[in-house]
Every structure is written in structure tokens, then in C-alpha cells.
Amino acid sequence: MEKEKVSILIVEDDMIIAANLSIQLTSLGYEVTGILPRGEEAVKHVRENAPQILLMDINLKGAISGIETAKAIQKSNDIPIIYLTANSDDVTFEKAKETHPKAFITKPFNKLSLQRTIALVVESIKDDKEPGQNIQDIEVLEDRIFVRHNGRMEKLLLEDILYIEADRNYCTLITANVKYMLTCTLKVLEEKLPKHKFVRVHRSYIINISRLDILADGHLEIGRKVIPIGKSYKGMLLSRLRTV
Incomplete structure (x- = not known):
């Protein structure tokens, strides 16, 4: 490889x-x-x-x-x-x-x-930034997440997160105004986020279900971002949507 x-x-x-x-x-x-x-x-x-x-x-x-x-x-x-x-x-x-x-x-x-x-x-x-080793840089509570940024822990409401994208061995957490690069894998972050709010839709993406704008056959949209839906994740996405 x-x-x-x-x-x-x-x-x-x-x-x-x-x-x-x-x-x-x-x-x-x-x-x-x-x-x-x-x-x-x-x-x-x-x-x-x-x-x-x-x-x-x-x-x-x-x-x-x-x-x-x-x-x-x-x-x-x-x-x-x-x-x-x-x-x-x-x-x-x-x-x-x-x-x-x-x-x-x-x-x-x-x-x-x-x-x-x-x-x-x-x-x-x-x-x-060894992947998966700095999970102490992330703390998830019921309605918010604290992420280490510029040497300090910053609060971010979960409802403000649009989606999370895998970036090589890291994750980029996207809001309407700011991007945060997190030092953990998407899988590690998926395990920490509340499953009724966030769902993995592709090997490279987790979305905030409440921020979903458009759902099509092979992709979805949040804001103006087009995000692909992986075949193996589609069933889980539809199942989660039915319970929202």
C-alpha cells in the first residue's frame, strides 16, 4: 500500500x-x-x-x-x-x-x-498526534463535546456539529463556521458520540441526523456539502431516521 x-x-x-x-x-x-x-x-x-x-x-x-x-x-x-x-x-x-x-x-x-x-x-x-492515543483530547457529555484546540479544551454543542469527516488517520469535525482537526480515528469518535444523534453513513463520514437537508439514493446533503452513502451503511441510516 x-x-x-x-x-x-x-x-x-x-x-x-x-x-x-x-x-x-x-x-x-x-x-x-x-x-x-x-x-x-x-x-x-x-x-x-x-x-x-x-x-x-x-x-x-x-x-x-x-x-x-x-x-x-x-x-x-x-x-x-x-x-x-x-x-x-x-x-x-x-x-x-x-x-x-x-x-x-x-x-x-x-x-x-x-x-x-x-x-x-x-x-x-x-x-x-499518534492516532487513537490522544482520546483524552475529546470529552463527550450529554449535549456537548469538549475538544482540545490551541492548547485548551473548548466547548462545542453537539447540535452545532454538521458532520465529521475522516482525514487520513485523523478526523475533521465540521460546524457552520469552524473546522476542528481531532487526533483520533473516526471509529473511536463514533463509539463516543450518542448514537441517537450521530450515524456513520460512509467509511469516511459521520453525520448529525438532525442537520440532514436532503436524502437521495446514493448520497445526502448537509448545507451545501454532498456526502456519499456507503452501501453497507444505508440500512442503519434509514433505521435511525425512522426513530428520529
Whole structure:
């Protein structure tokens, strides 16, 4: 079985440097989800694609800096950050530390330093987020769930959850406004959620039954999201709907 590639978003306003980074990362076996020159674009991209690592220029020339971009992203997504910087002054370094980056890469960089830094960060992600081992990051009560986000447990009402999608070895919990990446498998989360509210409809999806908008033969819709219905899960879904 082919090993899943680690996905990386490059946020760099020098397109020559960005293109060089993309070529080198791809040659090293990583998946580049995008090359973006502006922080505002990065915030939107992360919400829609949830890369596993951010490679972020610390001094973006757009409306918001790399540090401000990282802070905006961290409001809804907990993604490891590696800063690219040609500026090593103490003030910038202290501001960057507030976002708890995994590493800094100084420009100009070479392929070996890039390779080693990314490899170390990937290993740290594996150590921090071993699938199914951090279930203490999730606490489900009768009408709410607490999830660990940005180092603290945040409350989320179960009724606000639209659906949950498997994301490689993790889960992405979707609400109308925010996405949370959880460090457990879909199966583990399924066992903790109340079965009268949530049902698995596909090997990659659990839905909140009360948020179902459209039910068709082979798919359903919640909001504008089209979710496939797996053949082996259809009977359970119909059975649950009859009891709602």
C-alpha cells in the first residue's frame, strides 16, 4: 500500500523562492497543497484543505504578515508552522514565538536543511498526534463535546456539529463556521458520540441526523456539502431516521 504523503502549504510572496520550495518538497515526497503569496488567501485555503504543515514566510508583503496569518489560522486550525525568514532580529523572533512554531528555516536555505527540518517536524507530529492515543483530547457529555484546540479544551454543542469527516488517520469535525482537526480515528469518535444523534453513513463520514437537508439514493446533503452513502451503511441510516 502506498504511504500517505504529508501535505504542506507554502505561503511565500517571492514566487521564485516559492516555486523552488515546491519543486524540492515534491522531489522529497511531500504533497504541496498550494503556493500562496498572501496571508488572507492562506487562511481561506487552510479552512478548505487542512494541510498538515504550514511553510510560512514570516514577512509577507500583503495586508497581514506571516505571524498575523498564523494567529488567524490558529483560531480554527491547529497546524504545525515552520517559518521561513531572512530577518533574525529579536523582536520578530519573540513575536513569532507567540504562535509556537515547530521550526525556523533561514533564507537562503539549501535542500539538505529543508529536508532535515521537515523530517524532524513530521516526526514530532507523529509523536504528538499518534492516532487513537490522544482520546483524552475529546470529552463527550450529554449535549456537548469538549475538544482540545490551541492548547485548551473548548466547548462545542453537539447540535452545532454538521458532520465529521475522516482525514487520513485523523478526523475533521465540521460546524457552520469552524473546522476542528481531532487526533483520533473516526471509529473511536463514533463509539463516543450518542448514537441517537450521530450515524456513520460512509467509511469516511459521520453525520448529525438532525442537520440532514436532503436524502437521495446514493448520497445526502448537509448545507451545501454532498456526502456519499456507503452501501453497507444505508440500512442503519434509514433505521435511525425512522426513530428520529
